Amino acid sequence: MKEEIEYFERLSALFLSKNEKEIIKRDIEEIFRAFEFLSSLKIEKPVSLHAVEIKNVLREDKVKKNKDAVDFLKKSRLYKDRYILGPKTVLEE
C-alpha cells in the first residue's frame, strides 16, 4: 500500500510529508473497505450511467440501399465503360 500511495501521490501531482503519507495510508485503507460495501449490491439488469434520463432528440437512423453507381452514370450521354468521358486536359505532342 505504501508504494501505491506514492504512485498515486505522483499521479495527483501532490507532495505529501512522511506524516501525511502515514495518515492518508491508514485512512484510505478504511475508506476503501467501506467502498467495498457497493459490491454487496447485485445489479441484475443493465442500469444507465446517466444521472438523468437521456432522450434522443435526433431522428432514428434508417439503413437505405445505395443507388447503383453504374446505373447512375449511364444516364450521361458521355458514359463509356463505367466512366464519363471528360475533355482532354493534356495536349498531345
Added chain:
Amino acid sequence: MKDIIEFAKAKNRKYNHFITIKEIRGKKGSLSGYYFSLKDSLCVKGVRTTAGSRILENYVPPFSSTVFEKLINSGAAFIGKTNMDEFGFGSFGINSAFGPSRNPIDPERVTGGSSSGAGGSTKLLEKYPYFSIGESTGGSIANPAAFCSVYSITPTYGLVSRWGLISYADSLDKIGVLANDPLLVFKVLEIISGADGKDPTCIRKFRIRKEKVSKVGVLTNTFEFCTEKIKNYLERKIEEISESFKVDFIEFKFLEHALWSYYIIATSEASTNLARYCGLIFGKTENPKAKSFLEYFSEIRGKYFGLETKRRIIIGTIVRSKGFRNKYYLKAQMVRRLVIEEYKKLFKRYDVLLSPVMPIIPPKIKDASKIRPIDTYRMDILTVPPNLACIPHFTLPVRKYSSLLVMADHFQENKILGFLERLGEIDDSWS
C-alpha cells in the same frame, strides 16, 4: 448597514463566521432592506475569494457570480464572504485554512459544514433581516442549518446558476439559501433561480405558488442512525405532523449505498477540478526552484492544500484509475441512478418525504478534530441521498440542534412550501 457590519466585525473575532467582511450596497428592488453574505466559494468582482483554502488566499476574481449580481440587482446589501471547509471538504467546518467557525448556540461546538459560516452567521445575525447563500454537494447547506437551528433550502440541481462558483463536484454542486424565516428562504430562491446563458446546466425558474400537500412518507430507517435524544424530539414532531397529514412509515432502500457512491463520485470530480490549482494560472505562485513542472506543481499543491483536500484528491485519483474505474466509479454511477429511481417511485405515492438531518448534535471543536475521516463521512448518511439524487430538500428546525429534512421530487419546491403552510410554519396569508 453600519450597525450590522460593526456587529458582524465585533462578533467575528470570537465566532469566525466571515473570511472577508465588505459592504456593497444593493440597487432598489424587492429585497431592499435585507442583508446577505455568500459562501467564500462564490466569486464577487474585486473581493478576495478563497474557498477556505490557503492556495487561493490572495485570489481576487475579475468577475462576479450570477447569484451575487441577481441579489444586488434585487436590492439586497452584501456584507461579506463566509467561512467554509476548504473547497467544501468537511462536515463540521473545521477544515478551513482560516480556522473553525464557532456555533452561536454554544461556541465550544462546531457550526457544521461545509457552509459553516453561512449557518453560524444566519443564527448569530438573527435580529437583522439577513440571509446567507450556501452551496451543497453532499449536505453542506442542510448540515450547518441543522446544527445552528436555522431554515434552509437546497434546491433541485439546475434551478440556480453556478456561474462564478468555485467547483467541488460539478454533477452535484447546488447553490441554496439559509435564513431565520422559512418564507424568506423561498423568496430568495425565487430571485436567484432561472436559466442562465453562462451555466448550461441551469434550466428553470422557480416561482412561488400554492400547492396542496396531503401525503407524507416518513423514512423510518433513517431514524436508526440518530442518538436517542434526537430520535425522541423528531418522533414527537412526526406525531404532530400526523394530525394534519396522511402519514405512512416506509423505508428507503439505498442509504449506505448512496453514501459510498457519493464519496466515490464527489472525490473523482474534485480530484479533476482541483488540478487547476498548480501555481500557474490559479493558486499561489512561487519562484520555481523545482527541476520539472510536475515537481513544481507537486510542491505548490503539497504546501498549500490542507490534509482533507489531499486525502480526497488521492481517493478521487485512485477510483478513476485503470483497474479501479469499473469496480468503483462505474458502480457508483449505477447506484446513483438506482437511488434516483427509488426516489421517483416514492414520489409517485407521496408529496414529501421526511427524515432527520443530522444523526448527532454538533460535537465540540476539540473533539471533532479527533474523529476519524471514515466516521465523519458516515455522519453524512442522511444528507447525502437527496444530494446524490439532486432533489430539493428543506431543513425544518424542531429543537436545538435537531431538524427534520423535508424532501420533494425534482423541481417540486412548492410542495415543500405547501407542506410548511399546512403545518402552520408559514402564515397562510403569504401569497
